[in-house]
Amino acid sequence: MHKTDRINTMMRYINNRQYFTIRELMTHFSVSRSTVIRDLNTIQELGMPLTASVGRDGGYAVLQNQLLPAVQFNSEELKALFVSFLATLNTQLPYLQNRNTLTEKLVAIASQSQQDDLLTLQELLVFDHTNPRNPKLTELTDYAPAQLKPLLNACLTTRQLVLTTATGAQTVWIRHVFSRQANWYVDAWNLTSHHFVQLAIDQLTAVAPVTQEKVLQPAAIATAIKRAQPQPNxxxxxxxxxxxxxxxxxxxxxxxxxxxxxxxxxxxxxxxxxxxxxxxxxxxxxxxxxxxxxxxxxxxxxxxxxxxxxxxxxxxxxxx
Structure with a gap:
Protein backbone atom coordinates (compact mmCIF):
# COMPACT_ATOMS: atom_id res chain seq x y z
CA MET A 1 0.00 0.00 0.00
CA HIS A 2 1.30 3.45 -0.91
CA LYS A 3 2.24 5.64 2.05
CA THR A 4 -0.44 8.25 1.35
CA ASP A 5 -3.15 5.59 1.04
CA ARG A 6 -1.90 3.88 4.20
CA ILE A 7 -1.98 7.09 6.23
CA ASN A 8 -5.49 7.97 5.03
CA THR A 9 -6.69 4.46 5.89
CA MET A 10 -4.88 4.54 9.24
CA MET A 11 -6.54 7.85 10.16
CA ARG A 12 -9.97 6.38 9.57
CA TYR A 13 -8.97 3.20 11.42
CA ILE A 14 -7.84 4.95 14.62
CA ASN A 15 -10.65 7.51 14.52
CA ASN A 16 -13.14 4.66 14.87
CA ARG A 17 -11.46 3.40 18.04
CA GLN A 18 -11.33 4.90 21.49
CA TYR A 19 -7.94 3.35 22.11
CA PHE A 20 -5.27 1.61 20.02
CA THR A 21 -1.69 0.42 20.32
CA ILE A 22 1.32 0.45 18.04
CA ARG A 23 1.27 -3.34 17.91
CA GLU A 24 -2.33 -3.30 16.65
CA LEU A 25 -1.35 -0.97 13.83
CA MET A 26 1.73 -3.08 13.00
CA THR A 27 -0.45 -6.18 12.70
CA HIS A 28 -3.32 -4.55 10.84
CA PHE A 29 -1.18 -2.73 8.26
CA SER A 30 1.69 -5.27 8.11
CA VAL A 31 4.39 -2.66 8.71
CA SER A 32 7.28 -2.26 11.14
CA ARG A 33 7.22 -0.43 14.46
CA SER A 34 9.36 2.40 13.10
CA THR A 35 6.97 2.83 10.14
CA VAL A 36 3.97 3.05 12.46
CA ILE A 37 5.70 5.69 14.59
CA ARG A 38 6.59 7.76 11.51
CA ASP A 39 3.00 7.48 10.25
CA LEU A 40 1.60 8.57 13.62
CA ASN A 41 3.89 11.61 13.60
CA THR A 42 2.62 12.48 10.12
CA ILE A 43 -0.99 12.03 11.22
CA GLN A 44 -0.44 14.41 14.13
CA GLU A 45 1.12 16.96 11.77
CA LEU A 46 -2.01 16.74 9.62
CA GLY A 47 -4.07 17.89 12.60
CA MET A 48 -5.37 14.76 14.30
CA PRO A 49 -4.67 15.22 18.04
CA LEU A 50 -3.43 12.04 19.71
CA THR A 51 -2.78 11.40 23.37
CA ALA A 52 -0.28 8.78 24.53
CA SER A 53 -0.21 6.76 27.75
CA VAL A 54 2.99 5.13 29.00
CA GLY A 55 3.56 1.80 30.68
CA ARG A 56 3.35 -1.86 29.81
CA ASP A 57 -0.15 -1.51 28.34
CA GLY A 58 0.41 1.98 26.98
CA GLY A 59 -1.13 3.14 23.73
CA TYR A 60 -2.80 6.04 21.98
CA ALA A 61 -6.21 7.63 21.84
CA VAL A 62 -7.81 10.43 19.81
CA LEU A 63 -8.86 13.51 21.78
CA GLN A 64 -12.61 13.65 22.08
CA ASN A 65 -14.72 16.10 20.04
CA GLN A 66 -12.05 16.45 17.39
CA LEU A 67 -12.81 16.11 13.71
CA LEU A 68 -10.85 14.30 11.05
CA PRO A 69 -9.51 16.38 8.16
CA ALA A 70 -11.68 16.21 5.06
CA VAL A 71 -11.56 12.85 3.35
CA GLN A 72 -9.41 12.86 0.24
CA PHE A 73 -9.78 10.39 -2.61
CA ASN A 74 -6.95 9.45 -4.90
CA SER A 75 -7.52 9.24 -8.67
CA GLU A 76 -8.22 5.51 -8.69
CA GLU A 77 -10.76 5.79 -5.86
CA LEU A 78 -12.57 8.63 -7.66
CA LYS A 79 -12.75 6.55 -10.82
CA ALA A 80 -14.09 3.56 -8.88
CA LEU A 81 -16.90 5.64 -7.32
CA PHE A 82 -17.77 7.40 -10.57
CA VAL A 83 -17.88 4.17 -12.57
CA SER A 84 -20.08 2.61 -9.87
CA PHE A 85 -22.58 5.43 -10.36
CA LEU A 86 -22.49 4.99 -14.14
CA ALA A 87 -23.00 1.24 -13.87
CA THR A 88 -26.23 1.68 -11.91
CA LEU A 89 -27.89 4.27 -14.15
CA ASN A 90 -31.51 3.47 -14.96
CA THR A 91 -31.53 0.63 -12.46
CA GLN A 92 -34.15 -0.02 -9.81
CA LEU A 93 -32.11 0.36 -6.66
CA PRO A 94 -32.99 1.77 -3.24
CA TYR A 95 -31.19 4.79 -1.81
CA LEU A 96 -30.04 6.04 -5.23
CA GLN A 97 -32.59 8.78 -5.89
CA ASN A 98 -30.05 11.35 -4.63
CA ARG A 99 -27.33 10.14 -6.97
CA ASN A 100 -27.35 13.42 -8.95
CA THR A 101 -26.20 15.36 -5.90
CA LEU A 102 -23.73 12.62 -4.96
CA THR A 103 -22.18 12.76 -8.42
CA GLU A 104 -21.98 16.55 -8.30
CA LYS A 105 -20.19 16.42 -4.94
CA LEU A 106 -17.84 13.74 -6.22
CA VAL A 107 -16.88 15.79 -9.28
CA ALA A 108 -16.57 18.95 -7.18
CA ILE A 109 -13.75 17.51 -5.06
CA ALA A 110 -11.82 16.31 -8.12
CA SER A 111 -9.05 18.31 -9.71
CA GLN A 112 -9.42 19.54 -13.30
CA SER A 113 -7.36 16.65 -14.67
CA GLN A 114 -9.37 14.16 -12.60
CA GLN A 115 -12.62 15.69 -13.89
CA ASP A 116 -11.36 15.29 -17.46
CA ASP A 117 -10.60 11.63 -16.75
CA LEU A 118 -14.08 11.07 -15.33
CA LEU A 119 -15.78 12.63 -18.36
CA THR A 120 -13.63 10.52 -20.67
CA LEU A 121 -14.67 7.39 -18.77
CA GLN A 122 -18.30 8.42 -19.15
CA GLU A 123 -17.83 8.61 -22.93
CA LEU A 124 -15.94 5.32 -23.16
CA LEU A 125 -17.97 3.00 -20.95
CA VAL A 126 -21.21 1.49 -22.20
CA PHE A 127 -23.21 -0.56 -19.69
CA ASP A 128 -26.42 -2.50 -20.14
CA HIS A 129 -28.56 0.54 -19.40
CA THR A 130 -26.43 3.16 -21.15
CA ASN A 131 -27.86 4.97 -24.15
CA PRO A 132 -25.20 4.23 -26.82
CA ARG A 133 -26.39 7.11 -29.00
CA ASN A 134 -26.00 9.57 -26.17
CA PRO A 135 -23.56 8.22 -23.58
CA LYS A 136 -23.41 11.64 -21.92
CA LEU A 137 -27.06 11.34 -20.96
CA THR A 138 -27.17 11.89 -17.21
CA GLU A 139 -30.91 12.04 -16.67
CA LEU A 140 -31.78 9.44 -14.04
CA THR A 141 -34.80 7.28 -14.60
CA ASP A 142 -34.46 5.28 -11.41
CA TYR A 143 -37.71 3.96 -10.13
CA ALA A 144 -38.00 1.76 -7.12
CA PRO A 145 -41.27 0.56 -5.57
CA ALA A 146 -42.57 3.04 -3.03
CA GLN A 147 -42.32 0.56 -0.14
CA LEU A 148 -38.82 -0.75 -0.96
CA LYS A 149 -36.86 1.77 1.09
CA PRO A 150 -39.31 1.73 4.04
CA LEU A 151 -39.11 -2.08 4.00
CA LEU A 152 -35.31 -2.10 4.09
CA ASN A 153 -35.19 0.56 6.78
CA ALA A 154 -37.67 -1.41 8.87
CA CYS A 155 -35.57 -4.58 8.46
CA LEU A 156 -32.59 -2.74 9.95
CA THR A 157 -34.58 -2.56 13.20
CA THR A 158 -36.50 -5.83 13.11
CA ARG A 159 -37.14 -8.49 10.48
CA GLN A 160 -40.51 -9.38 12.00
CA LEU A 161 -42.93 -7.17 10.09
CA VAL A 162 -46.55 -6.76 9.15
CA LEU A 163 -46.80 -6.42 5.36
CA THR A 164 -50.06 -5.05 3.98
CA THR A 165 -51.37 -5.46 0.44
CA ALA A 166 -54.72 -4.77 -1.15
CA THR A 167 -55.87 -8.28 -0.17
CA GLY A 168 -54.90 -8.07 3.50
CA ALA A 169 -52.00 -8.13 5.97
CA GLN A 170 -49.44 -10.83 6.73
CA THR A 171 -47.19 -11.13 9.77
CA VAL A 172 -43.83 -12.35 8.50
CA TRP A 173 -40.13 -12.79 9.18
CA ILE A 174 -38.09 -11.42 6.28
CA ARG A 175 -35.57 -13.85 4.82
CA HIS A 176 -34.51 -12.05 1.62
CA VAL A 177 -35.30 -8.98 -0.46
CA PHE A 178 -34.33 -9.56 -4.08
CA SER A 179 -34.67 -8.26 -7.61
CA ARG A 180 -35.80 -10.48 -10.48
CA GLN A 181 -36.57 -9.41 -14.04
CA ALA A 182 -36.60 -5.72 -13.09
CA ASN A 183 -39.04 -6.27 -10.22
CA TRP A 184 -38.43 -6.39 -6.47
CA TYR A 185 -39.74 -9.16 -4.24
CA VAL A 186 -39.67 -10.09 -0.57
CA ASP A 187 -39.06 -13.69 0.43
CA ALA A 188 -40.58 -14.17 3.88
CA TRP A 189 -41.71 -16.74 6.42
CA ASN A 190 -45.37 -16.29 7.33
CA LEU A 191 -45.44 -16.45 11.13
CA THR A 192 -49.13 -17.41 11.15
CA SER A 193 -49.46 -20.06 8.43
CA HIS A 194 -45.87 -21.33 8.85
CA HIS A 195 -44.76 -21.36 5.23
CA PHE A 196 -42.58 -19.22 2.96
CA VAL A 197 -44.23 -16.60 0.78
CA GLN A 198 -42.97 -14.32 -1.97
CA LEU A 199 -44.60 -10.92 -2.33
CA ALA A 200 -44.05 -8.33 -5.04
CA ILE A 201 -42.93 -5.18 -3.25
CA ASP A 202 -44.84 -2.93 -5.66
CA GLN A 203 -47.99 -4.61 -4.29
CA LEU A 204 -47.24 -3.55 -0.71
CA THR A 205 -49.26 -0.66 0.65
CA ALA A 206 -47.77 -0.52 4.16
CA VAL A 207 -44.89 -1.88 6.21
CA ALA A 208 -44.91 -1.93 10.01
CA PRO A 209 -42.96 -3.71 12.76
CA VAL A 210 -44.66 -6.44 14.76
CA THR A 211 -45.88 -5.14 18.09
CA GLN A 212 -43.50 -5.86 20.95
CA GLU A 213 -45.80 -8.33 22.70
CA LYS A 214 -46.02 -10.44 19.52
CA VAL A 215 -42.28 -10.56 18.73
CA LEU A 216 -40.96 -14.14 18.60
CA GLN A 217 -37.52 -15.32 19.64
CA PRO A 218 -35.20 -16.04 16.67
CA ALA A 219 -34.66 -19.59 17.92
CA ALA A 220 -38.41 -20.25 17.83
CA ILE A 221 -38.62 -19.00 14.23
CA ALA A 222 -35.62 -21.10 13.19
CA THR A 223 -37.16 -24.20 14.78
CA ALA A 224 -40.50 -23.64 13.05
CA ILE A 225 -38.81 -23.18 9.68
CA LYS A 226 -36.70 -26.29 10.12
CA ARG A 227 -39.74 -28.33 11.14
CA ALA A 228 -41.84 -27.16 8.20
CA GLN A 229 -39.14 -26.95 5.54
CA PRO A 230 -39.76 -29.56 2.82
CA GLN A 231 -36.95 -31.52 1.23
CA PRO A 232 -35.55 -30.06 -2.02
CA ASN A 233 -37.42 -31.40 -5.03
Missing part, protein backbone atom coordinates in the same frame (compact mmCIF):
# COMPACT_ATOMS: atom_id res chain seq x y z
CA UNK A 234 -35.30 -29.71 -7.71
CA UNK A 235 -31.65 -30.55 -8.32
CA UNK A 236 -29.45 -29.13 -11.08
CA UNK A 237 -25.84 -29.59 -12.09
CA UNK A 238 -24.04 -26.57 -13.56
CA UNK A 239 -20.83 -26.34 -15.56
CA UNK A 240 -18.59 -23.26 -15.77
CA UNK A 241 -20.79 -21.49 -18.36
CA UNK A 242 -23.96 -22.04 -16.36
CA UNK A 243 -22.22 -20.91 -13.17
CA UNK A 244 -21.30 -17.64 -14.88
CA UNK A 245 -24.92 -17.18 -15.92
CA UNK A 246 -25.98 -17.91 -12.34
CA UNK A 247 -23.66 -15.17 -11.06
CA UNK A 248 -25.30 -12.73 -13.47
CA UNK A 249 -28.78 -13.75 -12.30
CA UNK A 250 -28.64 -15.92 -9.16
CA UNK A 251 -31.56 -17.84 -7.78
CA UNK A 252 -33.07 -15.72 -4.99
CA UNK A 253 -33.33 -18.45 -2.35
CA UNK A 254 -30.76 -21.13 -3.28
CA UNK A 255 -26.97 -21.23 -3.13
CA UNK A 256 -24.48 -23.11 -5.25
CA UNK A 257 -22.67 -26.15 -3.85
CA UNK A 258 -19.33 -26.13 -5.65
CA UNK A 259 -17.97 -29.56 -6.51
CA UNK A 260 -14.32 -28.70 -7.21
CA UNK A 261 -11.65 -26.39 -5.86
CA UNK A 262 -11.71 -24.21 -9.00
CA UNK A 263 -15.50 -23.70 -8.84
CA UNK A 264 -16.06 -25.00 -12.36
CA UNK A 265 -18.88 -27.40 -11.47
CA UNK A 266 -21.70 -27.01 -8.97
CA UNK A 267 -24.99 -28.41 -7.74
CA UNK A 268 -28.07 -26.35 -6.97
CA UNK A 269 -30.96 -27.67 -4.90
CA UNK A 270 -34.20 -25.85 -4.11
CA UNK A 271 -37.87 -26.34 -3.36
CA UNK A 272 -40.55 -25.69 -5.96
CA UNK A 273 -44.30 -25.87 -5.38
CA UNK A 274 -45.57 -28.00 -8.29
CA UNK A 275 -49.09 -26.62 -7.83
CA UNK A 276 -47.99 -22.98 -8.19
CA UNK A 277 -48.15 -22.22 -11.90
CA UNK A 278 -46.37 -18.88 -11.59
CA UNK A 279 -43.46 -20.50 -9.74
CA UNK A 280 -43.20 -23.11 -12.48
CA UNK A 281 -43.17 -20.45 -15.20
CA UNK A 282 -40.59 -18.29 -13.41
CA UNK A 283 -38.29 -21.24 -12.73
CA UNK A 284 -38.54 -22.59 -16.28
CA UNK A 285 -37.59 -19.19 -17.70
CA UNK A 286 -34.67 -18.94 -15.27
CA UNK A 287 -33.53 -22.48 -16.10
CA UNK A 288 -33.52 -21.73 -19.83
CA UNK A 289 -31.52 -18.56 -19.10
CA UNK A 290 -28.77 -20.69 -17.53
CA UNK A 291 -28.18 -22.27 -20.93
CA UNK A 292 -27.05 -25.72 -22.04
CA UNK A 293 -24.56 -25.90 -19.18
CA UNK A 294 -27.38 -26.51 -16.68
CA UNK A 295 -28.81 -30.03 -16.44
CA UNK A 296 -31.84 -31.15 -14.44
CA UNK A 297 -31.21 -34.20 -12.28
CA UNK A 298 -34.48 -34.06 -10.33
CA UNK A 299 -37.61 -31.95 -10.75
CA UNK A 300 -41.40 -32.20 -10.30
CA UNK A 301 -43.27 -33.61 -13.29
CA UNK A 302 -45.24 -30.37 -13.96
CA UNK A 303 -41.94 -28.49 -14.37
CA UNK A 304 -40.57 -31.11 -16.81
CA UNK A 305 -43.82 -30.97 -18.78
CA UNK A 306 -43.72 -27.18 -18.96
CA UNK A 307 -40.08 -27.21 -20.12
CA UNK A 308 -40.88 -29.74 -22.86
CA UNK A 309 -43.83 -27.66 -24.05
CA UNK A 310 -41.65 -24.53 -24.07
CA UNK A 311 -38.88 -26.29 -26.00
CA UNK A 312 -41.35 -27.61 -28.58
CA UNK A 313 -42.84 -24.16 -29.00
CA UNK A 314 -39.38 -22.65 -29.51
CA UNK A 315 -38.59 -25.28 -32.14
CA UNK A 316 -41.72 -24.39 -34.10
CA UNK A 317 -40.64 -20.74 -34.14
CA UNK A 318 -37.32 -21.48 -35.83
CA UNK A 319 -37.08 -20.82 -39.58
CA UNK A 320 -37.01 -23.85 -41.84
Missing amino acids: VKLTLNADAIQQWHNHPHPTAVLQYQDAFQQTAILECVLDPTNQQQLIDFSRWYLYLGAGARIIQAPTPLITLLKQTAQHLLTQLPQ
Whole structure:
Protein backbone atom coordinates (compact mmCIF):
# COMPACT_ATOMS: atom_id res chain seq x y z
CA MET A 1 0.00 0.00 0.00
CA HIS A 2 1.30 3.45 -0.91
CA LYS A 3 2.24 5.64 2.05
CA THR A 4 -0.44 8.25 1.35
CA ASP A 5 -3.15 5.59 1.04
CA ARG A 6 -1.90 3.88 4.20
CA ILE A 7 -1.98 7.09 6.23
CA ASN A 8 -5.49 7.97 5.03
CA THR A 9 -6.69 4.46 5.89
CA MET A 10 -4.88 4.54 9.24
CA MET A 11 -6.54 7.85 10.16
CA ARG A 12 -9.97 6.38 9.57
CA TYR A 13 -8.97 3.20 11.42
CA ILE A 14 -7.84 4.95 14.62
CA ASN A 15 -10.65 7.51 14.52
CA ASN A 16 -13.14 4.66 14.87
CA ARG A 17 -11.46 3.40 18.04
CA GLN A 18 -11.33 4.90 21.49
CA TYR A 19 -7.94 3.35 22.11
CA PHE A 20 -5.27 1.61 20.02
CA THR A 21 -1.69 0.42 20.32
CA ILE A 22 1.32 0.45 18.04
CA ARG A 23 1.27 -3.34 17.91
CA GLU A 24 -2.33 -3.30 16.65
CA LEU A 25 -1.35 -0.97 13.83
CA MET A 26 1.73 -3.08 13.00
CA THR A 27 -0.45 -6.18 12.70
CA HIS A 28 -3.32 -4.55 10.84
CA PHE A 29 -1.18 -2.73 8.26
CA SER A 30 1.69 -5.27 8.11
CA VAL A 31 4.39 -2.66 8.71
CA SER A 32 7.28 -2.26 11.14
CA ARG A 33 7.22 -0.43 14.46
CA SER A 34 9.36 2.40 13.10
CA THR A 35 6.97 2.83 10.14
CA VAL A 36 3.97 3.05 12.46
CA ILE A 37 5.70 5.69 14.59
CA ARG A 38 6.59 7.76 11.51
CA ASP A 39 3.00 7.48 10.25
CA LEU A 40 1.60 8.57 13.62
CA ASN A 41 3.89 11.61 13.60
CA THR A 42 2.62 12.48 10.12
CA ILE A 43 -0.99 12.03 11.22
CA GLN A 44 -0.44 14.41 14.13
CA GLU A 45 1.12 16.96 11.77
CA LEU A 46 -2.01 16.74 9.62
CA GLY A 47 -4.07 17.89 12.60
CA MET A 48 -5.37 14.76 14.30
CA PRO A 49 -4.67 15.22 18.04
CA LEU A 50 -3.43 12.04 19.71
CA THR A 51 -2.78 11.40 23.37
CA ALA A 52 -0.28 8.78 24.53
CA SER A 53 -0.21 6.76 27.75
CA VAL A 54 2.99 5.13 29.00
CA GLY A 55 3.56 1.80 30.68
CA ARG A 56 3.35 -1.86 29.81
CA ASP A 57 -0.15 -1.51 28.34
CA GLY A 58 0.41 1.98 26.98
CA GLY A 59 -1.13 3.14 23.73
CA TYR A 60 -2.80 6.04 21.98
CA ALA A 61 -6.21 7.63 21.84
CA VAL A 62 -7.81 10.43 19.81
CA LEU A 63 -8.86 13.51 21.78
CA GLN A 64 -12.61 13.65 22.08
CA ASN A 65 -14.72 16.10 20.04
CA GLN A 66 -12.05 16.45 17.39
CA LEU A 67 -12.81 16.11 13.71
CA LEU A 68 -10.85 14.30 11.05
CA PRO A 69 -9.51 16.38 8.16
CA ALA A 70 -11.68 16.21 5.06
CA VAL A 71 -11.56 12.85 3.35
CA GLN A 72 -9.41 12.86 0.24
CA PHE A 73 -9.78 10.39 -2.61
CA ASN A 74 -6.95 9.45 -4.90
CA SER A 75 -7.52 9.24 -8.67
CA GLU A 76 -8.22 5.51 -8.69
CA GLU A 77 -10.76 5.79 -5.86
CA LEU A 78 -12.57 8.63 -7.66
CA LYS A 79 -12.75 6.55 -10.82
CA ALA A 80 -14.09 3.56 -8.88
CA LEU A 81 -16.90 5.64 -7.32
CA PHE A 82 -17.77 7.40 -10.57
CA VAL A 83 -17.88 4.17 -12.57
CA SER A 84 -20.08 2.61 -9.87
CA PHE A 85 -22.58 5.43 -10.36
CA LEU A 86 -22.49 4.99 -14.14
CA ALA A 87 -23.00 1.24 -13.87
CA THR A 88 -26.23 1.68 -11.91
CA LEU A 89 -27.89 4.27 -14.15
CA ASN A 90 -31.51 3.47 -14.96
CA THR A 91 -31.53 0.63 -12.46
CA GLN A 92 -34.15 -0.02 -9.81
CA LEU A 93 -32.11 0.36 -6.66
CA PRO A 94 -32.99 1.77 -3.24
CA TYR A 95 -31.19 4.79 -1.81
CA LEU A 96 -30.04 6.04 -5.23
CA GLN A 97 -32.59 8.78 -5.89
CA ASN A 98 -30.05 11.35 -4.63
CA ARG A 99 -27.33 10.14 -6.97
CA ASN A 100 -27.35 13.42 -8.95
CA THR A 101 -26.20 15.36 -5.90
CA LEU A 102 -23.73 12.62 -4.96
CA THR A 103 -22.18 12.76 -8.42
CA GLU A 104 -21.98 16.55 -8.30
CA LYS A 105 -20.19 16.42 -4.94
CA LEU A 106 -17.84 13.74 -6.22
CA VAL A 107 -16.88 15.79 -9.28
CA ALA A 108 -16.57 18.95 -7.18
CA ILE A 109 -13.75 17.51 -5.06
CA ALA A 110 -11.82 16.31 -8.12
CA SER A 111 -9.05 18.31 -9.71
CA GLN A 112 -9.42 19.54 -13.30
CA SER A 113 -7.36 16.65 -14.67
CA GLN A 114 -9.37 14.16 -12.60
CA GLN A 115 -12.62 15.69 -13.89
CA ASP A 116 -11.36 15.29 -17.46
CA ASP A 117 -10.60 11.63 -16.75
CA LEU A 118 -14.08 11.07 -15.33
CA LEU A 119 -15.78 12.63 -18.36
CA THR A 120 -13.63 10.52 -20.67
CA LEU A 121 -14.67 7.39 -18.77
CA GLN A 122 -18.30 8.42 -19.15
CA GLU A 123 -17.83 8.61 -22.93
CA LEU A 124 -15.94 5.32 -23.16
CA LEU A 125 -17.97 3.00 -20.95
CA VAL A 126 -21.21 1.49 -22.20
CA PHE A 127 -23.21 -0.56 -19.69
CA ASP A 128 -26.42 -2.50 -20.14
CA HIS A 129 -28.56 0.54 -19.40
CA THR A 130 -26.43 3.16 -21.15
CA ASN A 131 -27.86 4.97 -24.15
CA PRO A 132 -25.20 4.23 -26.82
CA ARG A 133 -26.39 7.11 -29.00
CA ASN A 134 -26.00 9.57 -26.17
CA PRO A 135 -23.56 8.22 -23.58
CA LYS A 136 -23.41 11.64 -21.92
CA LEU A 137 -27.06 11.34 -20.96
CA THR A 138 -27.17 11.89 -17.21
CA GLU A 139 -30.91 12.04 -16.67
CA LEU A 140 -31.78 9.44 -14.04
CA THR A 141 -34.80 7.28 -14.60
CA ASP A 142 -34.46 5.28 -11.41
CA TYR A 143 -37.71 3.96 -10.13
CA ALA A 144 -38.00 1.76 -7.12
CA PRO A 145 -41.27 0.56 -5.57
CA ALA A 146 -42.57 3.04 -3.03
CA GLN A 147 -42.32 0.56 -0.14
CA LEU A 148 -38.82 -0.75 -0.96
CA LYS A 149 -36.86 1.77 1.09
CA PRO A 150 -39.31 1.73 4.04
CA LEU A 151 -39.11 -2.08 4.00
CA LEU A 152 -35.31 -2.10 4.09
CA ASN A 153 -35.19 0.56 6.78
CA ALA A 154 -37.67 -1.41 8.87
CA CYS A 155 -35.57 -4.58 8.46
CA LEU A 156 -32.59 -2.74 9.95
CA THR A 157 -34.58 -2.56 13.20
CA THR A 158 -36.50 -5.83 13.11
CA ARG A 159 -37.14 -8.49 10.48
CA GLN A 160 -40.51 -9.38 12.00
CA LEU A 161 -42.93 -7.17 10.09
CA VAL A 162 -46.55 -6.76 9.15
CA LEU A 163 -46.80 -6.42 5.36
CA THR A 164 -50.06 -5.05 3.98
CA THR A 165 -51.37 -5.46 0.44
CA ALA A 166 -54.72 -4.77 -1.15
CA THR A 167 -55.87 -8.28 -0.17
CA GLY A 168 -54.90 -8.07 3.50
CA ALA A 169 -52.00 -8.13 5.97
CA GLN A 170 -49.44 -10.83 6.73
CA THR A 171 -47.19 -11.13 9.77
CA VAL A 172 -43.83 -12.35 8.50
CA TRP A 173 -40.13 -12.79 9.18
CA ILE A 174 -38.09 -11.42 6.28
CA ARG A 175 -35.57 -13.85 4.82
CA HIS A 176 -34.51 -12.05 1.62
CA VAL A 177 -35.30 -8.98 -0.46
CA PHE A 178 -34.33 -9.56 -4.08
CA SER A 179 -34.67 -8.26 -7.61
CA ARG A 180 -35.80 -10.48 -10.48
CA GLN A 181 -36.57 -9.41 -14.04
CA ALA A 182 -36.60 -5.72 -13.09
CA ASN A 183 -39.04 -6.27 -10.22
CA TRP A 184 -38.43 -6.39 -6.47
CA TYR A 185 -39.74 -9.16 -4.24
CA VAL A 186 -39.67 -10.09 -0.57
CA ASP A 187 -39.06 -13.69 0.43
CA ALA A 188 -40.58 -14.17 3.88
CA TRP A 189 -41.71 -16.74 6.42
CA ASN A 190 -45.37 -16.29 7.33
CA LEU A 191 -45.44 -16.45 11.13
CA THR A 192 -49.13 -17.41 11.15
CA SER A 193 -49.46 -20.06 8.43
CA HIS A 194 -45.87 -21.33 8.85
CA HIS A 195 -44.76 -21.36 5.23
CA PHE A 196 -42.58 -19.22 2.96
CA VAL A 197 -44.23 -16.60 0.78
CA GLN A 198 -42.97 -14.32 -1.97
CA LEU A 199 -44.60 -10.92 -2.33
CA ALA A 200 -44.05 -8.33 -5.04
CA ILE A 201 -42.93 -5.18 -3.25
CA ASP A 202 -44.84 -2.93 -5.66
CA GLN A 203 -47.99 -4.61 -4.29
CA LEU A 204 -47.24 -3.55 -0.71
CA THR A 205 -49.26 -0.66 0.65
CA ALA A 206 -47.77 -0.52 4.16
CA VAL A 207 -44.89 -1.88 6.21
CA ALA A 208 -44.91 -1.93 10.01
CA PRO A 209 -42.96 -3.71 12.76
CA VAL A 210 -44.66 -6.44 14.76
CA THR A 211 -45.88 -5.14 18.09
CA GLN A 212 -43.50 -5.86 20.95
CA GLU A 213 -45.80 -8.33 22.70
CA LYS A 214 -46.02 -10.44 19.52
CA VAL A 215 -42.28 -10.56 18.73
CA LEU A 216 -40.96 -14.14 18.60
CA GLN A 217 -37.52 -15.32 19.64
CA PRO A 218 -35.20 -16.04 16.67
CA ALA A 219 -34.66 -19.59 17.92
CA ALA A 220 -38.41 -20.25 17.83
CA ILE A 221 -38.62 -19.00 14.23
CA ALA A 222 -35.62 -21.10 13.19
CA THR A 223 -37.16 -24.20 14.78
CA ALA A 224 -40.50 -23.64 13.05
CA ILE A 225 -38.81 -23.18 9.68
CA LYS A 226 -36.70 -26.29 10.12
CA ARG A 227 -39.74 -28.33 11.14
CA ALA A 228 -41.84 -27.16 8.20
CA GLN A 229 -39.14 -26.95 5.54
CA PRO A 230 -39.76 -29.56 2.82
CA GLN A 231 -36.95 -31.52 1.23
CA PRO A 232 -35.55 -30.06 -2.02
CA ASN A 233 -37.42 -31.40 -5.03
CA VAL A 234 -35.30 -29.71 -7.71
CA LYS A 235 -31.65 -30.55 -8.32
CA LEU A 236 -29.45 -29.13 -11.08
CA THR A 237 -25.84 -29.59 -12.09
CA LEU A 238 -24.04 -26.57 -13.56
CA ASN A 239 -20.83 -26.34 -15.56
CA ALA A 240 -18.59 -23.26 -15.77
CA ASP A 241 -20.79 -21.49 -18.36
CA ALA A 242 -23.96 -22.04 -16.36
CA ILE A 243 -22.22 -20.91 -13.17
CA GLN A 244 -21.30 -17.64 -14.88
CA GLN A 245 -24.92 -17.18 -15.92
CA TRP A 246 -25.98 -17.91 -12.34
CA HIS A 247 -23.66 -15.17 -11.06
CA ASN A 248 -25.30 -12.73 -13.47
CA HIS A 249 -28.78 -13.75 -12.30
CA PRO A 250 -28.64 -15.92 -9.16
CA HIS A 251 -31.56 -17.84 -7.78
CA PRO A 252 -33.07 -15.72 -4.99
CA THR A 253 -33.33 -18.45 -2.35
CA ALA A 254 -30.76 -21.13 -3.28
CA VAL A 255 -26.97 -21.23 -3.13
CA LEU A 256 -24.48 -23.11 -5.25
CA GLN A 257 -22.67 -26.15 -3.85
CA TYR A 258 -19.33 -26.13 -5.65
CA GLN A 259 -17.97 -29.56 -6.51
CA ASP A 260 -14.32 -28.70 -7.21
CA ALA A 261 -11.65 -26.39 -5.86
CA PHE A 262 -11.71 -24.21 -9.00
CA GLN A 263 -15.50 -23.70 -8.84
CA GLN A 264 -16.06 -25.00 -12.36
CA THR A 265 -18.88 -27.40 -11.47
CA ALA A 266 -21.70 -27.01 -8.97
CA ILE A 267 -24.99 -28.41 -7.74
CA LEU A 268 -28.07 -26.35 -6.97
CA GLU A 269 -30.96 -27.67 -4.90
CA CYS A 270 -34.20 -25.85 -4.11
CA VAL A 271 -37.87 -26.34 -3.36
CA LEU A 272 -40.55 -25.69 -5.96
CA ASP A 273 -44.30 -25.87 -5.38
CA PRO A 274 -45.57 -28.00 -8.29
CA THR A 275 -49.09 -26.62 -7.83
CA ASN A 276 -47.99 -22.98 -8.19
CA GLN A 277 -48.15 -22.22 -11.90
CA GLN A 278 -46.37 -18.88 -11.59
CA GLN A 279 -43.46 -20.50 -9.74
CA LEU A 280 -43.20 -23.11 -12.48
CA ILE A 281 -43.17 -20.45 -15.20
CA ASP A 282 -40.59 -18.29 -13.41
CA PHE A 283 -38.29 -21.24 -12.73
CA SER A 284 -38.54 -22.59 -16.28
CA ARG A 285 -37.59 -19.19 -17.70
CA TRP A 286 -34.67 -18.94 -15.27
CA TYR A 287 -33.53 -22.48 -16.10
CA LEU A 288 -33.52 -21.73 -19.83
CA TYR A 289 -31.52 -18.56 -19.10
CA LEU A 290 -28.77 -20.69 -17.53
CA GLY A 291 -28.18 -22.27 -20.93
CA ALA A 292 -27.05 -25.72 -22.04
CA GLY A 293 -24.56 -25.90 -19.18
CA ALA A 294 -27.38 -26.51 -16.68
CA ARG A 295 -28.81 -30.03 -16.44
CA ILE A 296 -31.84 -31.15 -14.44
CA ILE A 297 -31.21 -34.20 -12.28
CA GLN A 298 -34.48 -34.06 -10.33
CA ALA A 299 -37.61 -31.95 -10.75
CA PRO A 300 -41.40 -32.20 -10.30
CA THR A 301 -43.27 -33.61 -13.29
CA PRO A 302 -45.24 -30.37 -13.96
CA LEU A 303 -41.94 -28.49 -14.37
CA ILE A 304 -40.57 -31.11 -16.81
CA THR A 305 -43.82 -30.97 -18.78
CA LEU A 306 -43.72 -27.18 -18.96
CA LEU A 307 -40.08 -27.21 -20.12
CA LYS A 308 -40.88 -29.74 -22.86
CA GLN A 309 -43.83 -27.66 -24.05
CA THR A 310 -41.65 -24.53 -24.07
CA ALA A 311 -38.88 -26.29 -26.00
CA GLN A 312 -41.35 -27.61 -28.58
CA HIS A 313 -42.84 -24.16 -29.00
CA LEU A 314 -39.38 -22.65 -29.51
CA LEU A 315 -38.59 -25.28 -32.14
CA THR A 316 -41.72 -24.39 -34.10
CA GLN A 317 -40.64 -20.74 -34.14
CA LEU A 318 -37.32 -21.48 -35.83
CA PRO A 319 -37.08 -20.82 -39.58
CA GLN A 320 -37.01 -23.85 -41.84
